[in-house]
Amino acid sequence: MSTHLYLTRHGETVWNTQKLMQGWKDSPLTDNGIKQASQLSQRLCNITLSAIYSSTSNRAVQTAEIAKGERILEVIKYDDLREISFGKWEGKSAENNEKENPEEWKTFWEAPHLFRNESVESFLKVQERMVDAINKIIKQHPFENVLIVTHSIALKLLMDYFEKNELKNIWSTPAIPSTSLTLLEIKNNEHEVIYKYDTKHLES
Incomplete structure (x- = not known):
């Protein structure tokens, strides 16, 4: 018997299209983000889900509500599933942030394991809270299927933990597509990635 976690990133947002953090x-x-969430719902329609968890951010909650389809389940909102806090960088473009904090911006992208900023949450803190949240969910739902809606960097850091990738390599893989699906199987306290960032439901 195994526990199956279906992990996804929220659908495309207005700020995604405007390239704002x-x-x-x-x-x-966006309309496209709503469509992506609906396509995810179709992909999941034949899977028996025992619970749906979401970051407390509205973009994740909206994605989760669409993805749940006709299921009589309440979306459980969880602060620890939120994206990294970008602090003073939020609502601004990459170009703006690079101009205002050139050294810190460079470290963020080129040496993330060394990154420090007073207002931006550390990668390690995000990873720790994500792992803690996921372990609590696993404990709460033994041998069940659970959908978890979270965010790009938060999900990257979680998968890096399970795949034993070092923090310095967080940007070595491409950005996670909106509503892509990752399946994590947990059996006898062992974690296996069945598939990762899969987007076949978006191809129709």
Whole structure:
């Protein structure tokens, strides 16, 4: 018997299209983001889910509500599933942040394991809270299927933990597509990645 975690990133948002950093701030799903969440719902329609968890950010909650389809389940909102807090960088473009904090911006992208900023949450802190949240969910739902809606960097850091990738390599893989699906199987306290950042439901 195994526990199966279906992990996804929220659908495309207005700020995604404007290339503004969101973090703990928020913007609504675009029409395309709503379509992506609906396509995810179709992909999941034949899977028996025991619970649906979401980051407390509205873009994740909206994605989760669409993805749950006709299921009579309440979306459980969990602060620890939120994206990294970008602090003073939120709501601004990459170009703006690079101009205002050139050294810190360079470290963020080129040496993330060394990154420090007074207002931006550390990668390690995000990873620790994500792992803690996921372990609590696993404990709460033994041998069940659970959908978890979270965010790009938060999900990257979680998968890096399970795959034993060092923090310095967080940017070695491409950005996670909106509503892509990752399946994590937990059996006898062992974690196996069945598939990762899969987007076949978006191809139709």
